[in-house]
Amino acid sequence: GNSVTQMEGPVTLSEEAFLTINCTYTATGYPSLFWYVQYPGEGLQLLLKATKADDKGSNKGFEATYRKETTSFHLEKGSVQVSDSAVYFCALSDRGAQKLVFGQGTRLTINP
């Protein structure tokens, strides 16, 4: 079945550091790929998405490119801020059933 594996955390960085959170997936067909973010005490929010190979999703300085050849959707940001501290979830959507399958989440802490 479909599955998502993402980089284990927690990840701790200093402000302005470069961020990469790895995400790989296994799926039949052509899923849509997502990154969701969960700030403390809040629900998951969509950060970015990509629906087909080579698409790049971007939002708030974060980027991720849908790589079909490596079945990956790594999240990157060039310069992180303290306000980026949160838990990040990689997910895929089975287009037919439109169910979301999540990775285990990566807790990111940015220190000033």
Next chain:
Amino acid sequence: GAVVSQHPSRVICKSGTSVKIECRSLDFQATTMFWYRQFPKQSLMLMATSNEGSKATYEQGVEKDKFLINHASLTLSTLTVTSAHPEDSSFYICSARDSASGISDIQYFGAGTRLSVL
């Protein structure tokens, strides 16, 4: 943006009692809502898909009689954990899809409910 309200945020109950969790879409209509369960340091696991006006579709391994889902209106779905036991203690999260949006694969999430069964 679209807001989903989930209530209560935290509940503590005695073993054998039932607990109801509400999930409301505040500014949009949702014919489809989803219920997830999250164990500590683990991923969100889809429990069931809730469809307005019809029976919920449960994922394999989820007990239908244990986790009752009702989606009686376009803005409200409820999850009732019946005869709760300590092993049901977990973090439950709902999400909703905006029926009117053409971007139908985006789900909007509630903040979750932490259930502790003593």
